[in-house]
């Protein structure tokens with residue numbers, strides 16, 4: 001893959017919090033239009049990795065490029081092309097759903113229509129609800145809608161469907177399938193193997209702050225000599241996914 005064929009490039013990333021080495025050595029290359037899954041046990045460094053890619057955390061070492069942009073130096077340009085599913089803590093808890101959507105729409109020249117976004121994540125009926133009164137799953141769906149407001153070329157989604165009911169999960173999967181059909185590059189942190197099998201072109205398996213394998217779901221199964229991705233994960237990391245979730 002040459003650099004012009006790379007949508008997301010992370011090279012030799014490392015990050016420590018005081019005495020904890022969250023990310024020891026992570027390198028990734030994601031092609032334009034590719035959906036790359038990031039799998040790993042709890043504490044493997046997934047969130048820290050994507051936060052560095054999104055420019056929300058400064059790496060101790062290594063470099064990141066998203067569509068050729070440096071997340072810190074080119075922050076303003078990156079914001080126009082990158083959509084990040086933010087944690088609750090980053091959102092304004094006292095605003096109504098529709099107000100949050102309008103606020104985020106105001107950041108972009110050609111935002112998706114509010115109705116379309118709310119329909120996409122099935123929050124049309126909650127448009128007048130204040131953020132902090134939403135259920136956990138509704139908050140999560142709203143954070144996904146906000147990541148997609150600006151028609152990003154690259155979307156970073158952290159635990160897309162964790163805690164969602166089966167209908168909401170399927171809805172999110174179709175939303176990602178729609179992004180794939182629009183050639184959006186997606187980085188998807190997940191603990192759900194069915195989701196990874198269905199949506200991801202390739203998967204990076206992280207363990208203890210390092211990438212232990214990057215391959216297609218089928219490639220990981222073949223490499224580990226297992227029938228399921230669950231078993232491949234256990235073989236590659238030596239850890240049970242039950243421990244990981």
Ligand SMILES: Nc1ncnc2c1ncn2[C@@H]1O[C@H](COP(=O)(O)OP(=O)(O)OP(=O)(O)O)[C@@H](O)[C@H]1O
Pocket residue numbers: 017018020021022023040041042043044045046047048049244
């Ligand atoms: N702000 C922080 N301050 C101190 N330590 C942190 C902080 N954020 C993460 N860590 C630690 O860094 C390590 C990696 O955390 P990270 O959240 O990146 O992992 P993860 O793979 O996303 O985990 P999970 O699946 O539990 O979300 C963990 O040991 C975690 O406790």
